[in-house]
Amino acid sequence: MGGHTVAVIGAGKIGELMLSGLLRSGWPVERLLATARRPARAQELTDRYGVRVVDNPTAVEEADVLAVSVKPQDAAALLDEIGPKVPAGKLVISLCAGLPTAFFNRRLPEGTPVVRVMTNTPALVDEAMSAISAGAYATGEHLALAEEMFSPLGATVRVPESQQDAVTALSGSGPAYFYLLVEAMIDAGILLGLPRQVAHELIVQTAIGSAVMLRDSGEHPVKLREAVTSPAGTTISAIRELENHGVRAAMLAALEAARDRARELAAQAD
Numbered sequence: 001m002g003g004h005t006v007a008v009i010g011a012g013k014i015g016e017l018m019l020s021g022l023l024r025s026g027w028p029v030e031r032l033l034a035t036a037r038r039p040a041r042a043q044e045l046t047d048r049y050g051v052r053v054v055d056n057p058t059a060v061e062e063a064d065v066l067a068v069s070v071k072p073q074d075a076a077a078l079l080d081e082i083g084p085k086v087p088a089g090k091l092v093i094s095l096c097a098g099l100p101t102a103f104f105n106r107r108l109p110e111g112t113p114v115v116r117v118m119t120n121t122p123a124l125v126d127e128a129m130s131a132i133s134a135g136a137y138a139t140g141e142h143l144a145l146a147e148e149m150f151s152p153l154g155a156t157v158r159v160p161e162s163q164q165d166a167v168t169a170l171s172g173s174g175p176a177y178f179y180l181l182v183e184a185m186i187d188a189g190i191l192l193g194l195p196r197q198v199a200h201e202l203i204v205q206t207a208i209g210s211a212v213m214l215r216d217s218g219e220h221p222v223k224l225r226e227a228v229t230s231p232a233g234t235t236i237s238a239i240r241e242l243e244n245h246g247v248r249a250a251m252l253a254a255l256e257a258a259r260d261r262a263r264e265l266a267a268q269a270d
């Protein structure tokens with residue numbers, strides 16, 4: 001990976017996923033830096049990964065790639081601090097939901113390459129979905145470098161930046177929707193009188209089996225659902241209730257709300 005040093009600026013949950021993923025993929029710890037606001041967090045990261053935790057100006061000076069993983073609400077303050085000090089040519093990778101690359105470019109020296117990445121928490125098990133977009137000054141080489149960094153964490157896809165808020169609503173937030181569904185299905189098991197442990201095991205394995213089939217069979221989800229749904233059987237009775245309760249419409253409205261919230265985050269961050 002060309003000897004680059006990567007600094008994870010604001011190593012919270014997503015920053016830590018990046019650090020741990022890069023280390024699992026064989027990235028040398030000497031070529032990683034992290035920054036954190038709280039000293040206790042810095043200590044935790046060093047204890048857990050052996051990574052050197054430095055202050056933001058040191059990270060900017062020493063690293064070739066700055067992976068910004070602060071909350072969108074904290075990005076402007078961070079860029080007020082480090083923006084003018086970022087030497088020309090360093091690659092800035094933003095992991096922030098909602099914020100356009102132009103938000104960064106307005107606060108960085110003219111011509112700074114910025115790549116926007118929306119990843120998700122299954123990075124923890126190397127099953128992330130990361131969508132990558134180039135900002136105005138990012139070249140194919142910058143995109144390739146971002147891909148090299150994120151592909152060990154799972155799948156990667158390139159999308160036009162204009163699609164990133166929708167991507168955030170789908171795959172960025174997506175794991176939360178599946179967890180909510182699993183939680184509700186386990187509760188339904190309790191309603192039907194199953195012990196919680198049993199309900200948990202049944203639903204988690206069913207989720208895994210369904211996910212692997214979706215990925216590996218190449219079949220459309222409608223076809224897979226139809227194969228489960230016997231005439232006058234149990235499944236169609238459940239599906240009638242899901243349709244009666246507007247689950248499909250709820251999904252459309254929910255993901256639209258997530259997309260709109262990404263836009264709001266950008267408007268509020270400015």
Ligand SMILES: NC(=O)C1=CN([C@@H]2O[C@H](COP(=O)(O)OP(=O)(O)OC[C@H]3O[C@@H](n4cnc5c(N)ncnc54)[C@H](O)[C@@H]3O)[C@@H](O)[C@H]2O)C=CC1
Binds near residue numbers: 015037
């Ligand atoms: N949690 C998720 O599933 C996903 C989150 N994201 C994005 O990743 C970013 C981080 O999210 P989380 O990791 O969930 O938040 P988090 O709150 O766990 O991490 C952010 C970290 O940045 C630190 N920080 C803030 N300002 C700083 C500064 N000036 N200098 C150094 N450190 C600073 C905070 O102390 C915190 O530890 C957000 O922009 C979010 O939109 C993107 C995809 C998925």
Ligand SMILES: O=C(O)[C@@H]1CCC=N1
Binds near residue numbers: 168
């Ligand atoms: O909820 C959020 O804002 C972040 C972005 C995508 C997933 N989590």
